[in-house]
Amino acid sequence: MTTVTTNPFLAKSLDSAARSLDIPPGKYQEAVERYTAVANWLDAPGTTLKPHAPAVTVQGSFRLGTVIRPVVHGKEADYDIDLVCRLDAPGPSMTPRRLKHLVGDRLKESGNYSRMLDKEGRRCWTLNYAEADGVGFHMDVLPSAPGTQTTLLAAEIRGVPTIFASHAIEVSERRAEEQYIWLPGGSNPEGYALWFESVNREAMLREAPLQRRMLYESNRTVFASIQSVPDALIRTPLQRAVQVLKRHRDVRFAGHPLETEKPISIIITTLAATAYRGEADVAAALAGILERIEDFATSGIILHDGDRWVIPNPVNPGENFADRWNDAGSKRAEAFFKWVAWARQDIAVAEADASETGTRTKVAESLGVSAGASSGTSKSGTPVLVHTDTVPSVAGTSHCRPPLWPVNLTHRVDVSGSVRRSMYSAKALWPLTDRPVPKNYAIRFEASTSVSPPYDVKWQVVNTGAEATNAGPGQLRGGFDDGENTNGRVRWEGTAFRGTHWIEAFVIKNGVCVARSGHVHVKVR
Structure with a gap:
């Protein structure tokens, strides 16, 4: 459904x-050119890597079509591009350290990449691109080797289709200055991408024709034809949602x-x-x-x-x-x-x-x-x-009445709330949290308690702030009200006044208050 x-x-x-x-189509094309150049450098003839048949693929959000600008410390940051460099013929003497540094050393042989290279990461080598338009890239290159037969069998035993499991890789992880290990369980970014694409396939077939034409019409200087617009720029509802x-x-x-x-x-x-x-x-x-x-x-x-x-x-x-x-x-x-x-x-x-x-x-x-x-x-x-969302903090509460019953707290009671569009609406929009609720909504509160029946739940609502104060006599509340449903465990309230208010549940058994929830604050903006 x-x-x-x-x-x-x-x-x-x-x-x-x-x-x-x-990512705009023009910037996407720049990214493709950047990582294609890195792939060509790693796979160039006559290098130390070439005998190991390096295969470079783009993974992560670029591959999945879910890329966005990251936010770091409240500011727009550079795009992240994830590359996997798999050495398809690593040889029996390959160690995690050697795998990592074969790729890193090859990058350092380039004057440009050597200047752009960040310090060695736990699993990746990172290239930092500073672009003239102020929108840059971070490119993470992950050295890897083919997954072992044991890894493949373990995935298949757990029900992973071979079409996904067969792409598993072994990854080097740096634990200390000169301590490297094979990442336990390996990794499988290619298999993950294929799985995501399988979920997204029907929507992609539905969305691609129209979106491809629209992208071509608005980016004729980037693409030579409608057919040249890549699938990587098509966005389905799933990709947009992510x-x-x-x-x-x-x-x-x-x-x-x-x-x-x-x-x-x-x-x-x-x-x-x-x-x-x-x-x-x-x-x-x-x-x-x-x-x-x-x-x-x-x-x-x-x-x-x-x-x-x-x-x-x-x-x-x-x-x-x-x-x-x-x-x-x-x-x-x-x-x-x-x-x-x-x-x-x-x-x-x-x-x-x-x-x-x-x-x-x-x-x-x-x-x-x-x-x-x-x-x-x-x-x-x-x-x-x-x-x-700025909401005034709790104001004066002198109108809050003390409990009307002897208090002997031997049990627990907790209160949860769900926000509704109107009073007695059946549909819960979202659970009550510490974030402010808009005015003119409704909240359904429900008490759950360890007290065995029979008992009664009484509710105390305390409004604070200028709007409740100016609304007239009685609007600050502070007294005790009955609830609804069995034992009064449910209470409905509207969000009429801006400010920080609270509600509290009291469980009464044999004329004694045996549990109280404490203040459940409600911020209304």
């Missing part, structure tokens, strides 16, 4: 914003305390492709992808066994993309699900706007772009347009 959206302007606004993040999600992540975590824990691109790309159901536009694709990610317990695209999170690599199931979520003290899982809620909120707010201009503006704000920007035009180092 595919997802549909109700705002006719949303898909167009998202697609336009994604185009502004994409671009939007990656950019949204970069913008929403810019300067956030969890910025270093933000979701990595391979997780976003894998989950998006796994959750995609062939939706015909980017708005529907995003809505469906985020809904299935959030409902991972049902969709099964994220595995959670006790305290362990697993997002398997689809072409190497022994590799867990979420492995670092399980590190002691890690907040990566928290950051991921917080971001999913933010993304759902921003899309829902844009969808709720009835005008084309309003929809376009809200989408642009959430992605840190200008509403009328064209693709890839801003120079590296340009500050990103990060939209901040």
